[in-house]
Amino acid sequence: MHSRFLEVFFNWELIQRYFPAILKGVGVTIEIAATVVVTGIATGLMLALARSFRVLALSALIVLFADIFRALPPLVLLLLVYFGLPNVGINLPSFAVLWLVLSLVLAAFCEEIFWAGLLSIPKGQWEAARSTGLGFLGTLAYVVLPQALRLTVPPITNRTIVITKNTALGMVIGVGEILNQATTAQSFSGNATPLMMGAVAYVILFIPVVVLGRFLETRFGWRRI
Amino acid sequence: MEALRQQFFNLSIMQTALPLLLLGLRQTLVLCLLVIPLGLAGGLAVALLSRSSLSPVRWAAIVGIDFFRAIPPLVLLIFVYSGLPFAGVRPSSLAAVAIAFLLNTSSYYGEIYRAGIESVGLGQWDAARSTGLGYYQTLAYVVLPQAVRNVLPDLISNTVEVVKLTSIASVVALPELLYSADMARSVTFNSSPIILAAAIYLVMLWPIVRLVSRLERRIAA
Numbered sequence: 231m232h233s234r235f236l237e238v239f240f241n242w243e244l245i246q247r248y249f250p251a252i253l254k255g256v257g258v259t260i261e262i263a264a265t266v267v268v269t270g271i272a273t274g275l276m277l278a279l280a281r282s283f284r285v286l287a288l289s290a291l292i293v294l295f296a297d298i299f300r301a302l303p304p305l306v307l308l309l310l311v312y313f314g315l316p317n318v319g320i321n322l323p324s325f326a327v328l329w330l331v332l333s334l335v336l337a338a339f340c341e342e343i344f345w346a347g348l349l350s351i352p353k354g355q356w357e358a359a360r361s362t363g364l365g366f367l368g369t370l371a372y373v374v375l376p377q378a379l380r381l382t383v384p385p386i387t388n389r390t391i392v393i394t395k396n397t398a399l400g401m402v403i404g405v406g407e408i409l410n411q412a413t414t415a416q417s418f419s420g421n422a423t424p425l426m427m428g429a430v431a432y433v434i435l436f437i438p439v440v441v442l443g444r445f446l447e448t449r450f451g452w453r454r455i
Numbered sequence: 456m457e458a459l460r461q462q463f464f465n466l467s468i469m470q471t472a473l474p475l476l477l478l479g480l481r482q483t484l485v486l487c488l489l490v491i492p493l494g495l496a497g498g499l500a501v502a503l504l505s506r507s508s509l510s511p512v513r514w515a516a517i518v519g520i521d522f523f524r525a526i527p528p529l530v531l532l533i534f535v536y537s538g539l540p541f542a543g544v545r546p547s548s549l550a551a552v553a554i555a556f557l558l559n560t561s562s563y564y565g566e567i568y569r570a571g572i573e574s575v576g577l578g579q580w581d582a583a584r585s586t587g588l589g590y591y592q593t594l595a596y597v598v599l600p601q602a603v604r605n606v607l608p609d610l611i612s613n614t615v616e617v618v619k620l621t622s623i624a625s626v627v628a629l630p631e632l633l634y635s636a637d638m639a640r641s642v643t644f645n646s647s648p649i650i651l652a653a654a655i656y657l658v659m660l661w662p663i664v665r666l667v668s669r670l671e672r673r674i675a676a
Contacts, residue, residue, distance in 0.1 A: 238541040301615070301660040303622035306633055306653050314646035317462045346671060391524070392616075398527035402626060409530050413537075422541040425534050429526060436525035444521070 244423040248415040252427045255411035256435065262329055262407065263394040269333040270393065271386065274340025281341070282348055282370060292341065299338030304396050307331045312403045328400045336393045343385045347378035384447045391439050398432075408432060465647040472639035472648040479635030480655055486549075486621045486631055490556040491614055497557050498564025503594075505569055516565075523562040529623050531555040536627045548629040552621075560617050567609045571602030608670040615663050619656070632656070 277296070281289050299307070312327045322330070351374050359369040401410040412428030504516035523531070536551035546554065575598050583593040603610065625634035636652035 235542065239538075297661060297664055298657065301619075301657050301664045302653055303619040303633065303656060305622045305625070306636075306649065306656060309633070309637055309640070310646060310649045310653065313640060314463060314649070317644075317646065318458050342668065349672065395527040398529045399623070401529070409527070409533065413533060416537065422538040425538045429530055429534055432527060432530055433522065433525050437521060440521045440525045 239422050239426050241421055241423040244415075244419055244421055245427060248411075248419070248424050248427060251411045251415055252408060252424070252431055255406060255408035255428070256431050258325070258400075258405065259397050259407040259435065262325060262332070262397050262400065262405070265329055266332040266336060266394060266397070267390055269329070270336025271340050271390065273333065273337035275344050277337065277341040278344035278348060279370070281345055296338040296341045299335050300342070304331060304335050304393075305399050305402065307335070308399055308403060324400070324403045324405045327403060328397065328405050332393055332396055335396075336390065339389045339393070340386060343382050343389065344378070347382040348374060350381060351377050380450060383450045384443070387439075387443045387446050391436065391443055395432075395436065461645075463646050463650050465645055468639075468643050468645050468647045469651045472636070472643070472651060475635045475639055476632060476648065476651055476655065479630060479632040479652075482629065482631040482635075483618075483621055486552065486624060486629070487618055489549075489553055490560065490621065491617055493553065493557050494560030494564050494617060497561030498568055501561050501565030502568035502572060505565065506572065520562040520565055523558050524566075526559075528555060528559045528620055529626060531559055532623060532627060548624065548627040551627055552624045552629060556617070556620070560613075560620075563613050563616075564610070567606050567613060568602065570609070571606035572598060574605045575601045608667050611663060611670070612667045615660055615667065618660060622656075 277292050281292050308327065308331050311322075311331055312324065315322060315327075355373055355377070356369055359373040360366075364372065397405075397407050398409040400407045401413060404410065408428050408431050412424045412431075415424035415427075416422060501516055501520060504512055505520065507513045507516070532551060532555040535546060535555045536548060539546055539551075579597055579601065580593060583597040584590075588596065621631060622633040624631050625637060628634065630638075632652050632655060633649075636648045639648035640646060
């Protein structure tokens with residue numbers, strides 16, 4: 231019984247055979263996750279800053295975008311973009327679809343977090359900075375933003391972890407990331423070892439960030455009252 | 456423009472797909488009624504374990520929480536659904552979803568409860584105990600009500616995430632909302648059913664997303 235378990239979940243021969251495939255998946259996952267983090271957070275910050283100009287129409291559009299992308303399951307968006315766009319003549323490779331959708335979802339959440347951070351800075355900070363002769367942009371860039379960003383570090387980190395883990399959804403549209411490699415290998419080999427390898431790969435990849443998130447939460451602890 | 460309308464907002468296709476999608480919606484709601492209470496209960500258990508006075512228990516709970524927060528829920532689901540049969544256990548897709556969600560969402564709910572419990576001052580514990588309440592009575596009547604109030608926005612927003620997450624059940628062929636929509640899409644070669652599903656998700660979740668934004672702002676202020 232014991233050896234049967236090892237045979238099926240930790241088969242040494244299969245580990246060796248499928249190690250390169252899983253490793254390739256790890257590379258793809260890291261690539262997509264890294265690009266999503268950069269574009270998602272940057273877009274979210276830009277949207278929050280755009281909202282601080284308080285132009286009604288613009289703010290309404292940003293809120294609409296953020297609400298929709300926070301309310302819809304990422305898998306729904308993924309299927310919509312992946313199967314919908316080719317029918318109107320736009321063909322994107324599947325990894326580009328995954329990157330685009332996850333970036334937009336991350337941007338939506340980050341916009342809300344950055345905006346909450348900007349709002350949490352007391353009005354007095356604005357007034358004091360303006361009274362020293364700084365303009366609106368100067369106040370934003372040198373006084374308000376540095377304080378606001380500090381507060382947003384833990385929630386942004388946690389949200390980013392949740393959304394980069396969604397790279398696994400790429401399996402559904404055929405992106406060659408870890409889960410896709412693992413399930414393919416599993417169906418070829420008729421053995422659960424590749425699935426175990428995939429799970430281990432995710433744990434190795436994400437445990438450090440989860441622990442980092444935990445550390446940042448205590449280090450920058452804020453809105454818990 | 457016409458192609459766009461035909462492809463995404465085709466009313467006659469939406470009309471045909473609607474009954475199927477409503478069946479899917481019912482499955483989604485049943486799924487929510489199953490996994491949200493499971494997650495809330497599991498999370499509370501995990502939170503209490505992570506504050507145990509026995510350090511091995513405390514550490515085991517924290518390692519467990521971080522472990523299941525590091526694994527994407529879809530990976531967990533597929534592991535349970537197509538990995539467990541190799542060990543001789545063959546869960547139905549509903550059982551697989553329930554197990555995977557219990558492990559995943561308990562970890563997230565657990566962290567939220569823990570933050571909530573830690574936000575209640577130690578004086579509350581001391582005062583309650585000194586009136587003669589036991590540990591569990593103190594927890595149930597004094598600490599938890601305040602803790603839950605303090606982290607209510609997080610609890611609600613995590614619940615929104617859980618509802619959204621039920622869409623991954625479609626990958627293991629559980630006929631919930633997204634599964635039904637995708638089936639209609641593959642039959643009609645048209646994306647309108649998915650737009651319709653998205654609209655249903657929006658109607659369900661948008662008010663809650665708004666509510667959370669408001670609650671969060673009130674607490675930040």
